[in-house]
Amino acid sequence: MVDIAKSQDAEVGDGTTSVVVLAAEILKRMKPFIEDGVHPQLLIRAITKASEEVSQEREFFAEMVVDAVNILDESLPLNMIGIKKVSGGNLNESRLVRGVAFQKAFSYAGFEMQPKHYKDPLVALLNIELELKAEKDNAEMRLTTVEDFQAVVDAEWSILYEKLQKIHDSGAKIVLSKLPIGDVATQWFADRDMFCAGRIPQEDLDRVMAACGGSILTTVSQIDESVLGKCATFYEQQVGSERYNFFEGCAKAHACTLLLRGGAEQFIAETERSLHDAIMIVRRAKKNDSVVAGGGAIEMELSRHIRAKAKTIAGKEQFFWNAFARSFEIIPQQLCYNAGIDAIDILNKLRHRHSLGEIWAGVDIHKEEVGDNLAACIWEPSVVKKVRFSCCGLLTS
The missing domain is CATH 3.50.7.10 (GroEL)
Incomplete structure (x- = not known):
C-alpha cells in the first residue's frame, strides 16, 4: 500500500488517499473468492484484463527490448x-x-x-x-x-x-x-x-x-x-x-x-x-536462431516418445522408463497450477493431441486451453531446452 501511494505521489502529486482506498477496496472484494478456494491467478487475470494498462506497457517494452538487442x-x-x-x-x-x-x-x-x-x-x-587540494597524510614542508x-x-x-x-x-x-x-x-x-x-x-x-x-x-x-x-x-x-x-x-x-x-x-x-x-x-x-514451442509442448512430446520407446523394452526396466517419461509432464502441470487451470483435464488433452502427432501442442494460459503454441508464437529458444535437459540428466546420473 505504501509503495502504491508513493508511486501515485511521484507520478501526479495527488490522489494518494484515493488510490490506497481503491486498492484496499479491490482486495476486500476479492477476499471472499480466495476464501472460497478460487485460484489467485484467476482473479489477477480478471483484474488485468479490466485495467488494460498492463498489456499496453507490455507491447511498449517488448518493442523497446527488441530494438535494444538489435x-x-x-x-x-x-x-x-x-x-x-x-x-x-x-x-x-x-x-x-x-x-x-x-x-x-x-x-x-x-x-x-x-x-x-x-x-x-x-x-x-x-x-x-x-x-x-591540501595534503593530509605524510606531508611535511619547511619554509x-x-x-x-x-x-x-x-x-x-x-x-x-x-x-x-x-x-x-x-x-x-x-x-x-x-x-x-x-x-x-x-x-x-x-x-x-x-x-x-x-x-x-x-x-x-x-x-x-x-x-x-x-x-x-x-x-x-x-x-x-x-x-x-x-x-x-x-x-x-x-x-x-x-x-x-x-x-x-x-x-x-x-x-x-x-x-x-x-x-x-x-x-x-x-x-x-x-x-x-x-x-x-x-x-x-x-x-541461437532455433526456437521451439513453449507451454510444455516439447516436454509432452518427449514424454510421448519415451513412453513409446518403453513399450519395446522387456522386464522391469520398462517401469523406470515410464517413470522418467512422467517426470517431463511436471512442466505443463505446473503451468496449469500457476494459471489456475484444471491440470488433469489439460494433461489428458495434451497426451491425446501428441498421440495424434501434434508435436507443438502445449498449454495456452490465455485461452485456458490446449493449442498449437508454435503457430500462436509461444516460443522458447531451443538452447534453453537443451541446457535444461542436459543439466537434469547430469543431476540424476
Whole structure:
C-alpha cells in the first residue's frame, strides 16, 4: 500500500488517499473468492484484463527490448546495454537511447558556461584529480621565507595548468574523470568551450570507454588523439528531475541505454528485473536462431516418445522408463497450477493431441486451453531446452 501511494505521489502529486482506498477496496472484494478456494491467478487475470494498462506497457517494452538487442553488434555484448532508473513520470515515458547515458555528476561553479552539445567530439577518460587540494597524510614542508612559500604555491598552480593545457592540446572536447575536477579546472575548460565532469562512477566510465574507444588514463604526460574516444553526438538533457549526459553514435561499439521512468523505486526496480529477463530471452533467441514451442509442448512430446520407446523394452526396466517419461509432464502441470487451470483435464488433452502427432501442442494460459503454441508464437529458444535437459540428466546420473 505504501509503495502504491508513493508511486501515485511521484507520478501526479495527488490522489494518494484515493488510490490506497481503491486498492484496499479491490482486495476486500476479492477476499471472499480466495476464501472460497478460487485460484489467485484467476482473479489477477480478471483484474488485468479490466485495467488494460498492463498489456499496453507490455507491447511498449517488448518493442523497446527488441530494438535494444538489435542495436548491438554480432557478438551481442550484454554490457553494452545499460539500464538507468529515473524516478518520477510514467512507465510509458521510458525511452531507448542509442548510445551511452548516465546521470550528470556533481559540478562546480563555471559548469553552466560550458557547451552542452557537440558534434564528433574527442573524449578524454581520466582517473586523476584536476584540482588543488591540501595534503593530509605524510606531508611535511619547511619554509624559511615568504618567497619559498610563494614558490610552492606557484608550483602547485603550474602543475595543474600544465595538465589542463596538455588535455586541451590533445584535441579533447569532453573530459570525464573518476576523480574530482575542481572549480579552477571547470572554469578553465569553460573558457575554452570544453565540457568536463568529475566523480563519474567506474561502471559508467567503463561503458563509455567500451563504446567510444580510447583508454582510461592515470597520467596526461603523453595524452594524444590515439588514446581518446570518439562519438558522433554528445549532449546533456533534462530527464525528470535530473540532468543526464548522452553519448550517441559511438565509434568503437554499438551501445544503448534504457531510461526507465516510474513512481516508486520498488516499482521501477521490478520493471528493471523484468526487462533484464526479456533482454536475455531476445539475446538468446538472436544468438541461437532455433526456437521451439513453449507451454510444455516439447516436454509432452518427449514424454510421448519415451513412453513409446518403453513399450519395446522387456522386464522391469520398462517401469523406470515410464517413470522418467512422467517426470517431463511436471512442466505443463505446473503451468496449469500457476494459471489456475484444471491440470488433469489439460494433461489428458495434451497426451491425446501428441498421440495424434501434434508435436507443438502445449498449454495456452490465455485461452485456458490446449493449442498449437508454435503457430500462436509461444516460443522458447531451443538452447534453453537443451541446457535444461542436459543439466537434469547430469543431476540424476
